[in-house]
Amino acid sequence: MSAVEIPFAEARSGPSRRTFIKGVIATGAAVSSSNYLFRTPGALSASTVVRSTLPRMLTLNVNGQTRSVDVLPQETLAMTLRYKLGLTGTKLGCDRAECGACTVMIDGVTHYACSVLTQTVRDRQVTTIEGLESADGTLHPVQQAVIAEGGFQCAFCAPGFIMSMVALVNENPDPTREEAAQALSGNLCRCGDYDKILNSAMRAAEFSRRMA
Amino acid sequence: MAVIRDMIPSFELLQPTSVDEAVDLLEQRDNTWVLAGGLDSMDWFKDRIKRPDSVVELSGIDALKGIRTSGDGLEIGAGTTLTEVANSAEVQSRFGLLAQAASEVATPQIRNQGTLGGNLIQDTRCWYYRGGWPCYRAGGNICYAGTSRSMNREHCVTGASRCVAVNGSDTAGALIALGAQMMVRNTSGERVFEAEDFFIGPAIDIQRMTVLQPGDLLTHVRIPGDYANARFYWEKVRDRKSWDWALVSVAASIVESNGTIERARIAVNGIAPHPVRLTDVENLITGMPANNDTADAAGSLATRGFRPLRHNDYKVPLARNLVRRAVRGDAA
Numbered sequence: 001m002s003a004v005e006i007p008f009a010e011a012r013s014g015p016s017r018r019t020f021i022k023g024v025i026a027t028g029a030a031v032s033s034s035n036y037l038f039r040t041p042g043a044l045s046a047s048t049v050v051r052s053t054l055p056r057m058l059t060l061n062v063n064g065q066t067r068s069v070d071v072l073p074q075e076t077l078a079m080t081l082r083y084k085l086g087l088t089g090t091k092l093g094c095d096r097a098e099c100g101a102c103t104v105m106i107d108g109v110t111h112y113a114c115s116v117l118t119q120t121v122r123d124r125q126v127t128t129i130e131g132l133e134s135a136d137g138t139l140h141p142v143q144q145a146v147i148a149e150g151g152f153q154c155a156f157c158a159p160g161f162i163m164s165m166v167a168l169v170n171e172n173p174d175p176t177r178e179e180a181a182q183a184l185s186g187n188l189c190r191c192g193d194y195d196k197i198l199n200s201a202m203r204a205a206e207f208s209r210r211m212a
Numbered sequence: 213m214a215v216i217r218d219m220i221p222s223f224e225l226l227q228p229t230s231v232d233e234a235v236d237l238l239e240q241r242d243n244t245w246v247l248a249g250g251l252d253s254m255d256w257f258k259d260r261i262k263r264p265d266s267v268v269e270l271s272g273i274d275a276l277k278g279i280r281t282s283g284d285g286l287e288i289g290a291g292t293t294l295t296e297v298a299n300s301a302e303v304q305s306r307f308g309l310l311a312q313a314a315s316e317v318a319t320p321q322i323r324n325q326g327t328l329g330g331n332l333i334q335d336t337r338c339w340y341y342r343g344g345w346p347c348y349r350a351g352g353n354i355c356y357a358g359t360s361r362s363m364n365r366e367h368c369v370t371g372a373s374r375c376v377a378v379n380g381s382d383t384a385g386a387l388i389a390l391g392a393q394m395m396v397r398n399t400s401g402e403r404v405f406e407a408e409d410f411f412i413g414p415a416i417d418i419q420r421m422t423v424l425q426p427g428d429l430l431t432h433v434r435i436p437g438d439y440a441n442a443r444f445y446w447e448k449v450r451d452r453k454s455w456d457w458a459l460v461s462v463a464a465s466i467v468e469s470n471g472t473i474e475r476a477r478i479a480v481n482g483i484a485p486h487p488v489r490l491t492d493v494e495n496l497i498t499g500m501p502a503n504n505d506t507a508d509a510a511g512s513l514a515t516r517g518f519r520p521l522r523h524n525d526y527k528v529p530l531a532r533n534l535v536r537r538a539v540r541g542d543a544a
């Protein structure tokens with residue numbers, strides 16, 4: 001689950017949309033997401049007038065790694081993570097702070113990546129679902145709990161829920177089911193699999209306590 | 213749910229680190245937008261309905277963040293997150309009304325990022341307006357929500373003037389009931405507003421929800437000690453337990469001695485284009501026993517003259533009952 005490098009992202013400061021797409025296809029890293037690009041003519045790099053005086057090459061700290069990336073002033077973190085850094089584990093459901101699929105942690109606190117400007121996280125630590133496992137590939141206790149409980153159906157919502165579960169167990173290692181539900185109340189599951197998701201959260205807390 | 217549209221159109225992003233710098237930037241440029249947590253703003257940008265040339269982003273201004281004691285009360289920076297407000301020991305122990313209101317806003321992720329200032333200044337949720345319909349509030353000459361065929365279940369039952377949209381802020385009512393003041397800066401200096409005067413209706417200006425003019429920055433909210441540890445009542449009625457604005461909410465601070473109401477401040481939101489302080493009700497109940505009869509009288513007076521729209525007459529008994537419960541001091 002380690003992060004996939006898209007060499008393109010750090011190579012240039014003013015890529016045209018065409019080279020961006022070529023870059024994406026050539027590396028094959030983000031092919032599954034390229035349909036979003038074609039659905040959004042004029043996306044990402046096509047903005048012609050960039051009046052900001054901000055440096056566009058940003059150094060971001062994502063999952064403990066330092067990544068250089070070319071970021072527009074109006075670009076959201078979800079866009080940067082998915083389409084520039086290849087971290088497609090973070091999902092876009094609504095792009096409107098209404099579903100939680102894009103939940104990531106910034107300095108250990110959960111946020112909707114669809115509603116954060118990347119330029120505002122310059123000096124902060126971003127953690128995505130790809131960053132939860134340890135260096136040797138051992139899954140995070142929350143991930144193990146989800147597997148143990150068979151927590152999700154289609155699992156599109158899973159990365160977001162898992163990030164919220166990590167925040168829960170960090171803050172409250174021994175939650176009641178009601179407290180767990182509260183902590184997960186900013187994530188929606190389209191399959192309506194809440195019961196199993198809550199089972200996973202309770203199991204996650206148990207696994208985390210055991211490891212602590 | 214909105215479709216995934218384009219990227220947000222380009223804007224100049226300005227990231228000041230002090231209040232002075234921020235108000236200078238706002239003064240120097242036209243068509244600017246103040247961005248705090250961005251949770252109210254991003255939809256507008258993504259939908260391309262509001263298109264600022266410059267965005268003044270506040271997260272780098274430390275002076276806008278944090279909670280500190282001031283005199284016998286508290287001062288809360290406009291850039292303090294709702295989670296920080298809800299979890300603050302000082303807020304919880306003396307002004308629990310605000311902690312409770314903040315903790316029921318939207319979702320954990322939104323509270324982690326949304327600021328107190330942004331929550332107070334948020335624009336209305338009328339979906340005709342949010343959807344980009346050219347209504348009065350958007351500079352047009354019609355209200356799409358007020359007609360007999362409109363979807364207006366969430367709209368107002370009092371205080372309308374052409375526009376029938378309501379204010380959606382949960383913290384607004386709590387701060388009015390605590391007698392808070394809003395501190396506003398621009399390049400000419402500082403102005404202070406009583407919380408209930410900070411919010412305005414369409415009769416005053418149909419395009420704004422608050423007194424803030426372009427160039428103004430809300431810096432702090434000051435909560436005096438007057439109602440610290442009063443008997444508080446907060447209740448928010450909504451369709452969904454998470455992620456949802458109030459249909460109607462009530463916030464009350466009541467000081468009693470020996471079962472008699474000595475003084476009270478009560479605010480209701482979700483019924484009008486601005487949160488409503490119920491001054492008449494406060495006067496009525498002052499000096500009265502905190503019992504059922506007083507509560508009934510308060511509820512009736514609170515809703516006198518309400519004029520529901522086609523689909524929202526339920527808000528009249530809802531508001532009446534919430535005020536009753538607040539005065540009686542039910543367990544919410």
Ligand SMILES: Cc1cc2nc3c(=O)[nH]c(=O)nc-3n(C[C@H](O)[C@H](O)[C@H](O)COP(=O)(O)OP(=O)(O)OC[C@H]3O[C@@H](n4cnc5c(N)ncnc54)[C@H](O)[C@@H]3O)c2cc1C
Nearest residue numbers: 248249250251252253318326327330331333382430456457
């Ligand atoms: C899905 C969803 C559900 C929600 N549910 C609720 C709810 O249940 N209850 C509720 O009360 N709210 C709710 N909200 C609103 C949410 O709480 C606010 O949008 C959020 O608190 C705004 O804070 P922000 O810092 O993100 O604001 P921003 O979007 O950054 O700002 C909001 C507005 O305030 C202005 N502004 C912000 N700070 C300042 C300042 N210091 N000086 C001058 N102007 C300023 C901005 O220019 C903008 O117009 C919900 C929002 C969403 C997206």
Ligand code: FES
Nearest residue numbers: 093094095100114
């Ligand atoms: S994609 Fe961010 S909340 Fe839905």
Ligand code: FES
Nearest residue numbers: 153155189190191
């Ligand atoms: S499992 Fe399908 S959306 Fe949650």
